[in-house]
Amino acid sequence: MCCPAQLRWGVRVCQRPCRRGARAGAIRPHESGIQRPEWEIRDVNGEPIPDDQLPFRQVRDTGDPLYGFRHTIQWPDGTEKILLVNGAPLFDADGSVESVVFSLTDITEQWEYEDRLEQTTARLEALFENSPDMIDVHTAEGTIVDANQQFCEALNQSPEELLGQKVWEVDRGLDPETVQETWEWMDVGDRIELETEFTTNDGTSFPVEVHLTRLPLEDGDRFMAVSRDITEQKQRLQEIKSLKERLELAIEGANVGVWDWDMTTDAVEYNEQWAEMLGYTLEELDPHLRTWESRVHPDDIEAVNAALDAHIEQKTEYYDSQHRMQTADGEWKWIRDLGRIVERDNDGEPLRAVGIHVDIDETKQHQRELEQKSERLEEFASIVSHDLRNPLGVASGYLEFVDDECDSPYIEDIEQAHERMEALIEGLLTLAREGKSASEQTPVTLADLLAECWDTVDTVDASLTLETNQTIMADECRLKQLFENLIRNAVEHGGSDVTITVGDLDNGFYIEDTGIGVPEADAETVFEAGYSTNTGGNGFGLSIIRRIAEAHGWDVSVTNCSAGGARFEVTNVESTGA
Secondary structure: OEEEEEEEEEEEOOOOOOOOOOOOEEEEEOOOOOOOOOEEEEOOOOOOOOOHHHHHHHHHHHHEEEEEEEEEEEEEEOOOHHHEEEEEEEEEEEOOEEEEEEEEEOHHHHHHHHHHHHHHHHHHHHHHHHHHOOOEEEOOOOOEEOOHHHHHHHHHOHHHOOOOEEHHHHOOOHHHHHHHHHHOOOOOOOOEEEEEEEOOHHHHEEEEEEHHHHHEOOOOEEEEEEEEHHHHHHHHHHHHHHHHHHHHHHHHHHHHEEEEEEEEEEEEEEEEHHHHHOOOOOHHHOEHHHHHHHHOOOOOOOHHHHHHHHHOOOOOOOOEEEEEEEOOOOOEEEEEEEEEEEOOOOOOEEEEEEEEEEOHHHHHHHHHHHHHHHHHHHHHHHHHHHHHHHHHHHHHHHHHHHHHHHHHHHHHHHHHHHHHHHHHHHHHHHHHOOOOOOOOOEEHHHHHHHHHHHHHHOOOOEEEEEEOOEEEEHHHHHHHHHHHHHEEEHHHHHOOOOOOEEEEOOOOEEEOOOOOOOOOOHHOOOOOOOOOOOOOOOOOOOOHHHHHHHHOOOOOEEOOOOOOEEEEEEEEEEEOOO
């Protein structure tokens, strides 16, 4: 016998029966005495082959040829091969089987290839059937020859109904001649992507994204279409489009400039409002960082870069800067620039930032005007204080001498007039002073501060009820003055036995009393300087309260409470908790 390593060989077996060993599948050497290696023969599934089904036995016993028999054979060294066996009998003159001729072919590689092919085919079939996408296969004439379950379910048809249909019956937007021309110029492996609509058998249409590929098959090329329902995607895109349109309208209506900065290239995308704010058209501006940088006022650029660097280094949540920028006509305009880095790489380096650009020139102008008015008011108050207090002091001194030497009922009236004038001067100074911003704020516990204020003001027989445990950010000295004025106002207008209650609001606090309340018609005027319902009042108390609130950035309003008295609410207050 030839060496088993050979690809193909022939074997001739004589008619005399071969002796077989006790172990099934083991072939012993022939009686000739020639020593041969022991082979272990099994079927391709690894099962032993019964003696009567061995290839040479079948040919010898039946006298019929055998073709295409496959079995495994294991060499003594453990190597396993798969052989293809073909055998035929040779007859003697009497017609009896004289010997058997076999051909054995090593098909190990072919078998392994076929096995891999079967596994691949099985996987592809599983993918075809279990794919979440719709898949159909059609001929060059457009006839659907295969379709997976998803395709059938999406179109609400059975496989029997779909197979044999033309693709343009499913996709009614297709023109048969046009698509067939497209299929003709497609090469094997080419892929076409398109968006179209499929129509179900009840006439309902839905958008799909289709990937079409040409496949070479034995019986002719086929076209495989993998389609995905993009209804939700289309809806999301429409929602995004609508949102973008609303945002653009809001930005346009609010006159807000928008910038989008690629921090890797310094390319910046500006919107039309950004350009118009500085007197340009968008086409006149280079979409680059230098367009912004070159227009920042030289005196402001250092502070601007410091704010930007702090945000880049993640020290601040936002980049926020107020600075001057040069307009197209050479003037300087105040701008507030607010932005944020929205994308960084794995090392934390910034990649992209977006932000807005707001014209605050009028606000700055009003602020300057208010500061100038405040300065003039303070200067006026100081002058009035000096020019009035000096002669008033002299008059008071002379009045003491007159009081000692003259017993007149008018002396007391003159003294009250002097006290009234002194109160007016002090109120005027306080009003001017409280217009300044309360920039130095610390945490203040309301209950503790109110207790101090209660001891400071002459409250007669009034009572205080505290329903607050809130701590807020405030200028303690000025907040104390606010409370003292409100307590004094309640006692003066509500009576000596009035009850004053202080409690919390969602974003501030309130003070209410059991007095006579505030006339509804006067709710808007009570905070004006000079307003008073008490003939002995100077009219500055509530005006000072409003100035103190505004200096903190708070809002103050007045209404009447359920008990009928006045209720003052201070809101927009920063609380630090209980």
